[in-house]
Amino acid sequence: MAVYTEVSADDISAFVAEYGLGAVLTFKGIAEGVENSNYLLQTEGGSFILTLYEKRVKPEDLPYFITLMDHLAARGITCPRPVHDLEGVALKTLCDRPAAMVSFLNGISLKRPSFAHCGELGRALAELHQAAADFTGFRANALSLEGWQDLAAKAAPGADSVAPGLEQTIRDEIAWLEAAWPHDLPSGVIHADLFPDNVFFLGEKLSGIIDFYFACNDALAYDLAICINAWCFEPDGAFNATKARQMVAGYQAVRPMTAQEIAAFPILCRGAALRFLLTRLYDWRNQIDGALVRPHNPIPFLERLRFHQQSLSAATYGFDAE
Ligand SMILES: Nc1ncnc2c1ncn2[C@@H]1O[C@H](COP(=O)(O)OP(=O)(O)OP(=O)(O)O)[C@@H](O)[C@H]1O
Numbered sequence: 465m466a467v468y469t470e471v472s473a474d475d476i477s478a479f480v481a482e483y484g485l486g487a488v489l490t491f492k493g494i495a496e497g498v499e500n501s502n503y504l505l506q507t508e509g510g511s512f513i514l515t516l517y518e519k520r521v522k523p524e525d526l527p528y529f530i531t532l533m534d535h536l537a538a539r540g541i542t543c544p545r546p547v548h549d550l551e552g553v554a555l556k557t558l559c560d561r562p563a564a565m566v567s568f569l570n571g572i573s574l575k576r577p578s579f580a581h582c583g584e585l586g587r588a589l590a591e592l593h594q595a596a597a598d599f600t601g602f603r604a605n606a607l608s609l610e611g612w613q614d615l616a617a618k619a620a621p622g623a624d625s626v627a628p629g630l631e632q633t634i635r636d637e638i639a640w641l642e643a644a645w646p647h648d649l650p651s652g653v654i655h656a657d658l659f660p661d662n663v664f665f666l667g668e669k670l671s672g673i674i675d676f677y678f679a680c681n682d683a684l685a686y687d688l689a690i691c692i693n694a695w696c697f698e699p700d701g702a703f704n705a706t707k708a709r710q711m712v713a714g715y716q717a718v719r720p721m722t723a724q725e726i727a728a729f730p731i732l733c734r735g736a737a738l739r740f741l742l743t744r745l746y747d748w749r750n751q752i753d754g755a756l757v758r759p760h761n762p763i764p765f766l767e768r769l770r771f772h773q774q775s776l777s778a779a780t781y782g783f784d785a786e
């Protein structure tokens with residue numbers, strides 16, 4: 465259960481009073497989530513999520529995340545809308561942690577998204593990219609090529625204990641990506657962690673996108689490559705080409721991609737697979753005794769990487785052949 469900071473009833477009542485939302489009706493910790501402490505809060509003024517930001521989110525990045533959610537919500541994206549207190553402040557402090565309240569979004573996240581959900585996701589991702597086009601904040605992607613080198617230096621030595629040959633695979637892949645990585649693709653704000661657990665649906669309709677705490681500025685097509693990795697492989701590791709085709713079509717119906725983006729797409733998929741392989745490998749090999757949450761298994765992303773290494777054509781992912 466990921467509630468790292470316990471908040472007392474007195475603390476929460478005093479905190480909520482600063483927003484003028486009436487009395488607190490119910491207040492309970494949310495088990496899901498790894499990074500922060502999250503509470504579901506019902507007040508006379510409505511339902512909200514209260515987040516206390518724990519160690520893995522850098523305080524200096526929080527204004528970027530909060531103002532981005534403000535910006536996107538104002539443009540009709542169904543993301544959490546930060547609640548501002550009576551003095552207009554959204555990023556506050558509670559129990560010595562940075563804290564914010566955001567709107568509660570209805571819907572459920574899916575363990576087994578369908579073709580239709582993948583199409584919806586593609587469309588919503590493109591809408592998010594377009595809605596953020598005039599956002600003026602900037603945050604570099606700490607988990608792009610340079611970050612992977614640093615992470616690999618920490619996570620890869622001895623990684624053969626997780627899978628034979630993994631250390632060499634990582635070293636070779638980074639060398640390959642350094643040579644191949646595209647640097648001049650259309651860029652802007654990307655979500656950068658849009659896995660199924662961060663997306664809510666009501667039936668087939670997408671009702672919410674959450675967890676903007678990896679958002680940053682990078683190539684837009686890279687965000688779609690992350691989603692292909694996160695949504696279009698089945699539990700047995702098989703790539704689902706139909707899901708990818710639907711997602712790509714959904715995306716392109718809103719924001720048609722350039723020829724350069726399409727040509728680079730297989731490389732971006734390799735990079736995205738490596739990114740999650742490395743972060744998962746690091747967490748897997750640095751488990752903390754007594755931690756509340758089990759780290760994700762890195763192996764599925766090694767398998768995805770191997771798949772992408774074999775398929776150097778954009779047609780694999782559902783782009784029409786030139
Ligand atoms: N705005 C929201 N509306 C409804 N539920 C939410 C909202 N924000 C978060 N939740 C719920 O809280 C859970 C944890 O949220 P979130 O994924 O942001 O946590 P986290 O600690 O940042 O974890 P991680 O980054 O590992 O996913 C979600 O799975 C969801 O159930």
Ligand SMILES: N[C@@H](CCO)C(=O)O
Pocket residue numbers: 657659740743744760
């Ligand atoms: N989505 C990430 C976890 C961090 O948000 C993963 O599946 O590895």
